[in-house]
Amino acid sequence: MLELHDATVTFAAPGGPLVRAVDAVSLTLPAGSFVVVIGTNGSGKSTLLGSIAGTVRLDGGRIRLAGHDITRWPEHRRARLVGRVFQDPRAGTASSLTVLENIAVASQRGLRAGLGWATTAALREEAAARLGRIAPGLETRLDQPIGSLSGGQRQIVTLVMATWRRPELLLLDEHTAALDPAAADRVVQATAGLIRADRLTALMVTHSLTQAASLGDRLLLVHRGRIVLDVQGPAKRRLSADDLAARFDALRRGDQLDDEAARTLAELYA
């Protein structure tokens, strides 16, 4: 279970005012929920994810995960509980290492790295089995540098790595955004399959309204650092991509009105 209490992240724009990228967000994700997060550009959805992963420090509030208060934990310590897949396939894998060596590092997530042999026969066997199940053909490429794989294949390996040891929380940060549509589709299928099979708790940020409508059992719409829409259960199942597009338009219109009002006020007081 993931709990956020009044989580706040403030950025100072250079020469500008303070911006609350995450504005006193409180949120409870029961174990086993698959939550999709959408939002406009600069809405704070990536910052929200970063504050859970530990790459962004909270200025206020607390984060609890699986019974631990992780608010002050550094990123690498949170990795004991959290599995992550990044937008850039190159960020989640080490290019010069082979597929199997990458998996070997992932197989030690949350453990002390000792002097045991990394790429054992047992690991090779399990890696072949797991990759073969999720993406047939990949299991023959264990000994190739992971940099030789396509972006989509790399994201699938990263998914397998992030979930190799069952994470308390899986964070997916627009992990299909850098892929062509066909590859994105395969990665989405693999993601949904893994989450369902292992009953993982997952938080997925996406740009795709189609993915947002079709995936997950709960949807959060983030705008200006706040959760402005939180739908789950039957209401989530009824949501279509068109509904979400309409919501987005409404938010954008609201922003324009806000901007106009601000300009008018500024002119009045100038």
Added chain:
Amino acid sequence: MITLLSTWTFGLSLGFVALGVFVSYRLFSFPDITTDGSFTLGAVVAVVLITAGVDPILATLGGMAAGAVAGCATGLLHARLGIEPLLAGILMTTALASVNLVVLGRSNVPLAGATTLGTRAEACLAPAFRTLGCDDAVAGEAARLAGVIALAAVASAALYLFFRTNLGTAMRAGGDTRTMAQALGRDTGTLTVAGLAIANSLTALSGAVVAQVQGFADVQMGIGMVVWGMASVFLGAALVGPVRLGGALVATLAGSITFRLLVASALRAGLDPDWLKAATAVVVLAALVAPQLVARRRPAAPTAR
């Protein structure tokens, strides 16, 4: 014959610097200037211990330990205090210049008459070479070379095995892609400190061996070593092309020997020794620029998706 043998011995002794630079620069992308200081540090610690009557193997290990400490210090400056890699190395090497002078006591100490790794290799192996028909001088030189080859084999095998363990693989991963290692629970700062400790212990090993092969330690002997190491790493990579870890380690040693042979040939062909360091820098520059020039002449490869 003797010159050729001693060229090989010297090239392979400096090969440990190349292995150290391989670890710091190739695996961790850390241009580690500490190399210049820790090379001398390894030499002066080993020489001071040997002249105090310590067994040369222990003295060499002592030099390596000192190098490891220097590497840790540079790593901590970078990982914990956020100092740029180049500046961290410069600070450390500057401080080490004083440390080395204080440890050695004066600027140059000879090892005349002491038991060193060199004399020990001669005592153990020279008789064998004599029975093969070598005269005394050649047998002595060949014995020293054999000793260095054995040491290089042990060091590169140990490195290979270490970097295939869970810890070593995590270190390579952290050096390659910080985000990946952090996301998988590795503190990349700590991994960098450990990597620099290994790199500088190898560099110090090189200093200790060179001092014992040439028979003296000098506080100036480390100048330009980081460039030498890079030249060897680049040359080795150019010799064999893209290879895995094991191949890259062997290529690095081969690069060091090749480079030493090039230097020896250049000197024999009449290069003024004063220009040696400048020539080294030009070789490194060429190795850095050549791949870019080659890439520019090729059409851009389609980006992988």
